[in-house]
Amino acid sequence: MKFLRTLIFIFLVSFLHFVSVVSYAEDLSFEASVNINKVPLGETVQLTLTFKGAKPDHPPEIPPVEGIEARYLGPSTSITIINGQSSTRRSYIFTLFPQKTGKFRIHPISVQLAGKTFVSQPIDIEVVDSHASALSPSVNDQGSSTGTSIKDRIFLTIETPRKEFYENEKIPLTIKLYINGLALQDVQYPQFSREGLTVDDFSQTKQYEQVVGGIRYQVVEFTTNVYSTRTGDLKLGPATLVCNFVFRNNDQRRFPSSDFDHFFDDDFFSGFLNSYQKRTITLSSVDLPVKILPLPQEGKPNNFSKAVGKFSFEASASPSEVAVGDPVTLKMSVQGEGNLQAVTLPFLKAEEGFKTYDPQIKEENGTKILEQVIIPKTDQTTEIPALSFAYFDPETKAYQTIVRGPFPLKVKKDETKDEFKVVGFNQTKAPKSPPSVEELGRDILFIKEQPGKFSRLDTRLYRSPFFILSWFLLSLVWVGLAVFCNWKKRIRTDMGYARRLQAPKKARRGMEAAQDFLKVDQPKEFYDTVYKTLQEYLGDKFHLPSAGVTLETIGEEFRKCQMDKDILEKVTAVFHQCDMVRYASFKINIGQMTENFQQLREIIDYLERKLR
Amino acid sequence: MMNYDLIYNFEILPPQKFCGVRMAHIMFFCMAFLFCFSSLAFAQVKESDLTVQFQEAGISYKVKDYKKAIQKYEGIVKTGWGNGALFYNLGNSYFKDNQLGKAILNYERARRLIPRDPDLNSNYRYAISRMKTPESFLPQSFLGRLMNHYTDFFTLNELTSMMFFFFFLTGIYYFLGLFFRWPPKVQICGILLCCSLLFLHGFILMDKIKRQKNLAVVLINTSTKFEPIPGATTHFEMPPGWKVKILTKEGDWLKVKRLDGKVGWLKASAVERI
Numbered sequence: 001m002k003f004l005r006t007l008i009f010i011f012l013v014s015f016l017h018f019v020s021v022v023s024y025a026e027d028l029s030f031e032a033s034v035n036i037n038k039v040p041l042g043e044t045v046q047l048t049l050t051f052k053g054a055k056p057d058h059p060p061e062i063p064p065v066e067g068i069e070a071r072y073l074g075p076s077t078s079i080t081i082i083n084g085q086s087s088t089r090r091s092y093i094f095t096l097f098p099q100k101t102g103k104f105r106i107h108p109i110s111v112q113l114a115g116k117t118f119v120s121q122p123i124d125i126e127v128v129d130s131h132a133s134a135l136s137p138s139v140n141d142q143g144s145s146t147g148t149s150i151k152d153r154i155f156l157t158i159e160t161p162r163k164e165f166y167e168n169e170k171i172p173l174t175i176k177l178y179i180n181g182l183a184l185q186d187v188q189y190p191q192f193s194r195e196g197l198t199v200d201d202f203s204q205t206k207q208y209e210q211v212v213g214g215i216r217y218q219v220v221e222f223t224t225n226v227y228s229t230r231t232g233d234l235k236l237g238p239a240t241l242v243c244n245f246v247f248r249n250n251d252q253r254r255f256p257s258s259d260f261d262h263f264f265d266d267d268f269f270s271g272f273l274n275s276y277q278k279r280t281i282t283l284s285s286v287d288l289p290v291k292i293l294p295l296p297q298e299g300k301p302n303n304f305s306k307a308v309g310k311f312s313f314e315a316s317a318s319p320s321e322v323a324v325g326d327p328v329t330l331k332m333s334v335q336g337e338g339n340l341q342a343v344t345l346p347f348l349k350a351e352e353g354f355k356t357y358d359p360q361i362k363e364e365n366g367t368k369i370l371e372q373v374i375i376p377k378t379d380q381t382t383e384i385p386a387l388s389f390a391y392f393d394p395e396t397k398a399y400q401t402i403v404r405g406p407f408p409l410k411v412k413k414d415e416t417k418d419e420f421k422v423v424g425f426n427q428t429k430a431p432k433s434p435p436s437v438e439e440l441g442r443d444i445l446f447i448k449e450q451p452g453k454f455s456r457l458d459t460r461l462y463r464s465p466f467f468i469l470s471w472f473l474l475s476l477v478w479v480g481l482a483v484f485c486n487w488k489k490r491i492r493t494d495m496g497y498a499r500r501l502q503a504p505k506k507a508r509r510g511m512e513a514a515q516d517f518l519k520v521d522q523p524k525e526f527y528d529t530v531y532k533t534l535q536e537y538l539g540d541k542f543h544l545p546s547a548g549v550t551l552e553t554i555g556e557e558f559r560k561c562q563m564d565k566d567i568l569e570k571v572t573a574v575f576h577q578c579d580m581v582r583y584a585s586f587k588i589n590i591g592q593m594t595e596n597f598q599q600l601r602e603i604i605d606y607l608e609r610k611l612r
Numbered sequence: 613m614m615n616y617d618l619i620y621n622f623e624i625l626p627p628q629k630f631c632g633v634r635m636a637h638i639m640f641f642c643m644a645f646l647f648c649f650s651s652l653a654f655a656q657v658k659e660s661d662l663t664v665q666f667q668e669a670g671i672s673y674k675v676k677d678y679k680k681a682i683q684k685y686e687g688i689v690k691t692g693w694g695n696g697a698l699f700y701n702l703g704n705s706y707f708k709d710n711q712l713g714k715a716i717l718n719y720e721r722a723r724r725l726i727p728r729d730p731d732l733n734s735n736y737r738y739a740i741s742r743m744k745t746p747e748s749f750l751p752q753s754f755l756g757r758l759m760n761h762y763t764d765f766f767t768l769n770e771l772t773s774m775m776f777f778f779f780f781l782t783g784i785y786y787f788l789g790l791f792f793r794w795p796p797k798v799q800i801c802g803i804l805l806c807c808s809l810l811f812l813h814g815f816i817l818m819d820k821i822k823r824q825k826n827l828a829v830v831l832i833n834t835s836t837k838f839e840p841i842p843g844a845t846t847h848f849e850m851p852p853g854w855k856v857k858i859l860t861k862e863g864d865w866l867k868v869k870r871l872d873g874k875v876g877w878l879k880a881s882a883v884e885r886i
Contacts, residue, residue: 325845355845357838375845444735447673447704448697451666454659457694461769462817471776478783485790 028053030111030118033216034096035181038126038152045096045125046073047106048216054114055090062094063107068125069097098127106214123214152215153180154245156190156285158237164291166394168308168342170225175239175285177220178212183246185278190222190241196234198227198339227339231294237287244278295392299399303346307391309338315387315404323412327373332404334389335367345370346387353381376411383408496543500611503540507533507604511597518597523581523588530600531578534571541607551575567606570599662688666698673701678709696726700735707739713831713852715739720829720855720886727764743853748872763820771817778813782806826858828868828883836876840865847876856883 029052034045047070049060062070073093080087098104106123159174175190189202206221228234295308315332322328332345340363347359347370359372374384386405393400461467491498510533517526539546542557551572558568577596580586669684685702688694703718719736726732740747752760766774785806789799830850837844840862848870850856856868859875866883869875 442738444704444707444738445731447670447701448731449667449670451663451697452695454662454693454695454698457689457692461772462821467772467776471779474776474780474783478786481783481787485787 028114028116028118030113030120031211032106032109032120032123032214033211034106034123034125034214035216037124037214038128039098040128041098041101043098045098047094047096047123049092049094049109049111049120051090051092051111051113052087056111056113059092060109060111063109065096065104065106067098067100067102067127068104068106069099070094071097096125098125101127101129103127121211121214125214150182154178154182154184154283156239156241156283158192158239158285158288160236160288160290163289164293165228166293166308166392167231167295168227168229168306168339169394170227170309170338171236171290173224173226173236175222175241177222177241177243177283178210178217179220180215180217185244185246187220187243188241190239192237192239196228196230198229198341200225227342228292231292233289234292235287235289237285239285241283243281243283245281246278296397301388301390301399301401303388303401304390304392304399305344307334307338307343307389308394309336309391310393310395311336311338311343311389311391311402313389313402313404315407317384317405317407317409320408321410321412322376324377324379325375327375328384328409330372330374330384330387332370332372332387332389333367338391340366340368343368343391346389347372348374348385348387353377354384376409379411379413381409381411499540499543503537504604504608506540507537510536511600511604514597514600518590518593521590521593523593526593527578527581527596530574530596531582534574534578534600534603537604537607538571541611561611563610564606567603570603574599574603659693662691662693666701669701669705673705673708676708678705681705682709694725696722696729696732698722699725700729700732703739704735707735711831711852712739712742713829714884716743716853717829717831717884717886720827723764724824724886725767727767740853744851747854748870750872759816759819763816763823768817768820768824771813771820775810775813775817778806778810782810824886826885828856828858828866828885830854830856830878830883832882834878834882836868836874836878838876840867840877844877848874850878855886858883858885 030050032047032049034047036045039045047062059072059075064070071094073095076091076093078089078091080089104125104127106125108122109120111118111120155178157176157178159176160171165171175192177187177190202222202224206219206223208219208221210217210219226236311334313332313334315330317328317330319328330348332347334340334343334345345359345361345368348354348356354374354376356375357373359370361368361370363369384405384407386403388401388403390399390401392398491501510529514526514529514533517529535549536546538544538554538557539549542554544553544557554571555568574596577588577592581588665684665688669681669688672678672681672684682702682705685698685705688698689702699718699722703715703722706712706718707715716736716739719732719739722729722732723736763771782803785802786799788794789802794802830852832852833849835846835849838847839845850870854870856870859867859869861867861880862877864880865877866880867875867877868883
């Protein structure tokens with residue numbers, strides 16, 4: 001135990017040492033941010049001074065602002081390790097108490113750190129009248145009413161690095177989702193109008209923090225590339241993004257209906273207290289105007305094929321030594337920055353001394369590859385002509401041409417025309433001449449003299465009806481046996497089921513006996529048998545002990561099973577008649593006996609149909 | 613409104629019976645018996661004829677009249693009846709008659725019926741070694757080679773029977789477990805094992821059927837073209853004995869795929885299905 005404690009202590013000390021070493025090794029930065037920049041009088045603002053990579057010995061001092069009182073709340077440290085890369089952040093938190101309404105500015109805060117001076121950005125804070133703010137839409141993650149609109153706490157932007165691009169040039173498009181203190185779920189990829197554009201898939205999203213206007217935001221960044229297929233003024237966006245906003249249900253009073261009716265309905269918030277709920281919201285950015293310039297006509301090569309960007313082009317031909325009629329594979333590849341889908345690769349035309357086949361084009365890992373099979377027609381051919389690829393470079397604003405080849409080719413006469421030849425097979429590996437049977441001393445073994453049993457050649461066991469029928473029958477047998485075994489097991493283990501199953505057989509035997517007594521006119525024995533039969537039948541059917549079968553228990557069971565009232569009356573009548581004859585020596589005629597027998601039959605028939 | 617005039621009354625006649633058994637049943641059993649008996653008799657007569665013809669072909673082979681032997685063996689094949697020995701002898705006859713493609717074709721057919729026959733395997737290997745150019749194959753993994761070896765060891769019918777046996781065994785094991793009240797673990801393990809064997813053999817059977825389907829042997833030296841046109845460029849050539857998979861047919865041309873994956877067009881007369 002002591003050893004374990006020592007081990008944990010050593011580990012913790014090592015970890016902290018590692019963290020401290022790493023933290024000093026990383027880049028230093030300093031920034032100041034507030035949680036909100038518009039607040040009603042009476043509420044507070046939280047100011048956070050964050051140091052990354054190092055920390056000052058004592059909390060920095062806030063420049064005094066007239067009308068706002070600042071109090072130091074305390075420090076906070078966070079260590080983040082992502083993919084083995086550690087970063088340490090030390091924050092000093094201050095609470096600002098506005099004393100009056102108006103606009104205030106926290107001037108840049110200057111801090112000396114590791115011999116360098118860091119200065120934060122100025123932060124503007126607006127303090128509004130608390131009565132006025134109560135009438136305006138506002139939201140706060142802490143649940144307090146503030147002057148900050150939800151639109152300031154979550155918004156979408158769309159950006160490009162420049163405002164002018166060439167036709168078909170790659171336009172890197174960045175769409176950023178800014179979130180300040182709100183919980184979002186199921187964030188979908190942004191959508192925007194694709195008219196006149198070719199759009200790549202979105203690359204991996206990035207998440208980071210950014211301070212904008214003194215407020216710290218969580219930023220989700222989506223990047224893609226678009227290519228414009230037409231010139232002139234173009235509007236990118238507006239981008240829209242759909243996500244689910246998670247909030248506490250009891251915060252419904254924070255969302256007055258004026259601006260956010262499309263987000264929140266009153267009905268939606270009624271009901272559950274203190275529970276989290278989701279609401280789908282659609283965010284929209286402003287649109288971004290860009291200008292698409294046409295490609296210059298000056299210096300445009302004849303073989304230019306809409307490739308705009310920065311590309312490299314390679315070409316090769318193999319084999320370099322062939323016979324007439326043998327195929328040669330011409331392989332070309334283009335890779336680089338630009339719209340590869342619009343790039344057309346050069347290929348050899350038929351009239352250039354070769355028989356040519358349609359090229360095979362594929363695109364893999366950012367490279368466009370073209371393979372073409374060509375066959376030299378004569379042995380006079382000495383080379384494959386040069387291939388050139390032209391593209392427009394937007395950086396230099398000029399056309400560039402890359403030439404590869406010509407490729408020397410040695411074409412021999414086809415002297416082996418009549419000999420056996422396999423293309424693609426290495427002749428050196430083949431035996432020059434097959435060894436003769438005599439040289440090897442080998443020959444085939446002798447024929448079989450007895451034929452054995454003949455059978456139809458076109459029959460296959462798996463296709464024969466006999467086999468399919470056998471399989472089907474065996475399946476039936478297995479399923480039947482399985483069902484039977486389970487049924488037997490149920491009879492063994494489920495007493496109620498077994499009794500229900502046996503009830504009609506026993507009742508039939510009892511009714512036969514009763515009918516015999518009816519024929520010989522023996523009322524006492526007849527009613528004894530009827531009573532016993534009915535009692536046992538009802539006991540078995542409802543899984544009750546026979547002695548416990550009374551009119552009350554039967555009535556209860558009948559009600560549960562929603563039986564016909566007439567039947568219960570018949571049961572009551574039969575039992576009553578039986579008691580009268582058995583215990584009160586009641587005189588009874590054959591007609592009454594027949595009627596009671598018929599009632600017994602009806603009761604059993606009804607219950608058999610109803611309780612099947 | 614419904615038209616009640618269209619309702620008729622039918623009189624249902626009782627079925628005619630003889631000694632308590634329906635006449636229709638008696639007639640069905642009589643016909644089934646006659647059919648079985650006649651086909652059995654036909655098979656016996658046929659088999660004796662075929663045996664005589666088989667032995668006559670053997671005599672022709674012994675006196676080195678291979679063409680006649682081939683004619684007689686082929687005569688048996690045309691009847692639609694045969695066995696592994698017949699194709700083995702036919703392969704031998706073609707081999708002696710210097711028709712390597714046909715010899716390999718018939719050895720392949722024999723291998724489908726008697727795959728473990730040592731004489732056949734020896735002659736097949738020898739015939740393969742006589743090909744001018746050895747056949748090229750796509751590289752296979754160890755598991756693939758093992759699977760092929762196992763698959764080639766059995767005929768289709770044997771694999772089918774094995775599947776049936778494992779199905780039977782699964783049921784038997786289940787009911788033995790119920791009867792002797794084996795522990796659930798033992799029951800489940802045994803049933804899982806039987807089911808695994810059943811599905812494994814089902815998979816092997818399907819694979820074998822798929823591999824054998826549309827397989828053909830090249831009979832003569834043949835040029836395989838890029839297109840199904842007489843003057844088309846030759847893509848590659850194939851010697852007799854090479855195996856190809858027939859992909860499609862267009863007129864007299866077949867689109868075939870070599871065992872190493874190369875695809876081309878050749879004349880339908882140059883190959884024969886196994």
